[in-house]
Amino acid sequence: MSVLIFLDQADNNIKKSSFEAAGYGAAIAKQIGVAAEAIVLGTVNDDLTTLGQYGVTKVHTVKNDALNNVDAQVFTKIIADAATAIGATVIVFSNNFNGKAIAPRLSVRLKAGLVSGAVALPDTTSGFIVKKNVFSGKAFANVSINTAIKIISLNPNSFSVATTSAMAEVIEFATTITDAKVKVTSTDKVVGEVPLSEAEIVVSGGRGLKGPENWGLVTELAKLLGATTACSRPVADIGWRPHHEHVGQTGLAIAPNLYFAIGISGAIQHLAGVNRSKTIVVINKDSEAPFFKAADYGIVGDAFEVMPKIIDAVKKMKGIS
Amino acid sequence: MKILVCISKTPDTTAKIAFADNNTKFAADGVQWIINPYDEWYALVRAIELKEADAATAIHLVTVGLADTDPIIRKALALGGDEAIRINADSHDSYYIASQIASIAKEGNYDLVFTGKETIDYNGSSIGGMVAELLDLPYVSLATKFTLEGTNAIIIREIEGGEETCKVQLPVVVSCQKGMAEQRIPNMKGIMGARSKPLKVVEPAAMDTFTSIASFDLPPAKAGVKLVSADNPEELVRLLHEEAKVI
Numbered sequence: 315m316s317v318l319i320f321l322d323q324a325d326n327n328i329k330k331s332s333f334e335a336a337g338y339g340a341a342i343a344k345q346i347g348v349a350a351e352a353i354v355l356g357t358v359n360d361d362l363t364t365l366g367q368y369g370v371t372k373v374h375t376v377k378n379d380a381l382n383n384v385d386a387q388v389f390t391k392i393i394a395d396a397a398t399a400i401g402a403t404v405i406v407f408s409n410n411f412n413g414k415a416i417a418p419r420l421s422v423r424l425k426a427g428l429v430s431g432a433v434a435l436p437d438t439t440s441g442f443i444v445k446k447n448v449f450s451g452k453a454f455a456n457v458s459i460n461t462a463i464k465i466i467s468l469n470p471n472s473f474s475v476a477t478t479s480a481m482a483e484v485i486e487f488a489t490t491i492t493d494a495k496v497k498v499t500s501t502d503k504v505v506g507e508v509p510l511s512e513a514e515i516v517v518s519g520g521r522g523l524k525g526p527e528n529w530g531l532v533t534e535l536a537k538l539l540g541a542t543t544a545c546s547r548p549v550a551d552i553g554w555r556p557h558h559e560h561v562g563q564t565g566l567a568i569a570p571n572l573y574f575a576i577g578i579s580g581a582i583q584h585l586a587g588v589n590r591s592k593t594i595v596v597i598n599k600d601s602e603a604p605f606f607k608a609a610d611y612g613i614v615g616d617a618f619e620v621m622p623k624i625i626d627a628v629k630k631m632k633g634i635s
Numbered sequence: 636m637k638i639l640v641c642i643s644k645t646p647d648t649t650a651k652i653a654f655a656d657n658n659t660k661f662a663a664d665g666v667q668w669i670i671n672p673y674d675e676w677y678a679l680v681r682a683i684e685l686k687e688a689d690a691a692t693a694i695h696l697v698t699v700g701l702a703d704t705d706p707i708i709r710k711a712l713a714l715g716g717d718e719a720i721r722i723n724a725d726s727h728d729s730y731y732i733a734s735q736i737a738s739i740a741k742e743g744n745y746d747l748v749f750t751g752k753e754t755i756d757y758n759g760s761s762i763g764g765m766v767a768e769l770l771d772l773p774y775v776s777l778a779t780k781f782t783l784e785g786t787n788a789i790i791i792r793e794i795e796g797g798e799e800t801c802k803v804q805l806p807v808v809v810s811c812q813k814g815m816a817e818q819r820i821p822n823m824k825g826i827m828g829a830r831s832k833p834l835k836v837v838e839p840a841a842m843d844t845f846t847s848i849a850s851f852d853l854p855p856a857k858a859g860v861k862l863v864s865a866d867n868p869e870e871l872v873r874l875l876h877e878e879a880k881v882i
């Protein structure tokens with residue numbers, strides 16, 4: 315018996331959210347007294363023995379370039395084979411783009427109950443109950459998985475991992491690779507920026523910034539803090555910023571360590587996508603803006619006056635002048 | 636070409652989230668229900684556009700829900716579905732719901748099954764993938780664009796940090812999100828016409844459930860905002876650095 319963790323890669327590197335999933339899966343394995351093993355598909359540059367640091371004892375690999383694009387059907391088959399081969403009773407994914415494509419298929423294939431969007435370790439005192447995010451961050455549900463095999467996909471940024479100096483054993487998993495029915499014809503990636511879903515700091519602007527020509531206030535602070543930029547829905551709808559920056563109930567839901575909101579009112583639909591952020595800072599000229607109720611720190615003031623001063627103060631703190 | 640669009644009912648985005656019966660049930664009293672925005676704005680409207688462009692011949696809607704789902708389904712018909720099937724069951728288990736939808740999809744021989752990216756209440760993002768696996772069909776998740784080229788679909792989907800264009804032979808299951816289409820408002824003609832469109836109610840097939848909700852919790856309340864004077868933004872930076880330790 316074991317816990318199997320699916321490690322996701324992007325551009326031949328293991329993603330940050332997968333290291334979280336590894337630590338989470340290893341913690342479950344410890345809790346139920348079994349080994350934590352992982353699987354990586356495609357070719358990766360990482361030294362996979364270092365996964366031992368997260369508590370993984372064995373890493374199964376299928377090194378094949380055909381697996382560098384994720385096809386949910388092809389991946390489901392291989393992960394199901396591996397799960398069966400090692401007798402996995404719990405399978406862990408990150409609840410990211412690929413996790414959302416593969417975990418539901420695997421659930422059907424293995425007749426294994428799935429909880430997606432988990433935010434804590436399962437309660438295994440009686441049964442197997444996983445806390446997950448529901449109502450777009452406004453509540454949690456404690457979901458009981460009633461099947462022999464359990465699948466959990468962990469929300470990014472919701473589990474902090476402790477590392478050790480252990481090393482994992484890396485073994486090639488022998489399997490057959492089926493043909494992908496979905497052919498990827500091109501990819502288009504924003505290079506050099508941390509994707510919004512994985513960002514630890516996010517600087518976000520709303521309609522209060524008046525127009526795209528003022529976005530320097532957002533991007534300059536973001537650059538200083540190593541942050542990714544985001545925006546409210548109307549800002550993306552009017553075309554001031556690209557759609558992929560739209561966060562909220564109908565955009566991306568994020569949970570960074572710091573969410574810095576400038577000129578955003580904090581409508582309930584906006585909060586639904588950002589309320590899991592660990593620290594929220596709000597800059598708004600209206601002291602009645604609903605966002606202040608959800609914030610940890612705030613300044614009531616005109617962003618056009620306040621932001622340049624904040625940017626200067628950050629530069630000073632970082633020793634840049 | 637026939638399209639099946641999966642429709643779910645969800646509380647309005649401004650609904651108060653509270654729980655009843657010892658925190659085991661969503662407190663639905665006084666809650667306004669809507670079509671799940673992803674199902675409506677993106678999946679359904681894109682299907683309607685395909686039909687308007689003569690690329691699709693029929694749009695069928697499917698929902699798993701009790702009679703209180705009918706107003707939502709009628710609204711979806713008013714927007715432009717041709718007929719609807721309601722499977723008369725109430726469940727929060729994705730596998731059970733997907734199994735019901737898959738049995739309808741199998742019977743109807745659809746070329747295309749559209750779902751929303753996720754529902755805004757249970758946030759599972761699982762139904763599309765499960766239906767695809769149950770039907771042994773390819774699945775393209777989180778699609779932002781969808782066009783047809785003969786019997787192939789050309790789909791753009793979101794991936795980590797960007798997007799990917801892919802090509803797949805129909806039939807296929809697709810989960811839809813922002814970019815696919817623009818929200819529409821039903822017009823009077825649509826609303827009148829929807830009353831006479833077929834809404835078939837079928838009893839659920841016997842299917843397994845894999846999960847059950849034991850209880851709900853609300854997140855702990857925030858301690859309250861610490862306000863810093865607009866004359867002293869340096870103090871904010873200091874607090875973020877020294878107190879919150881996030882920068």
Ligand SMILES: Cc1cc2nc3c(=O)[nH]c(=O)nc-3n(C[C@H](O)[C@H](O)[C@H](O)COP(=O)(O)OP(=O)(O)OC[C@H]3O[C@@H](n4cnc5c(N)ncnc54)[C@H](O)[C@@H]3O)c2cc1C
Binds near residue numbers: 521522548561576615
């Ligand atoms: C079904 C549904 C789904 C939705 N989904 C989303 C979603 O996913 N994401 C989302 O963001 N919205 C969503 N919305 C829209 C949401 O209701 C709000 O309309 C939107 O979030 C408002 O964006 P905003 O705060 O940028 O703009 P506004 O509401 O116009 O607020 C601008 C704010 O800027 C402040 N301001 C103005 N000038 C200055 C200045 N000089 N300095 C500082 N502050 C200033 C104002 O006081 C105000 O608070 C949704 C709505 C619906 C109905």
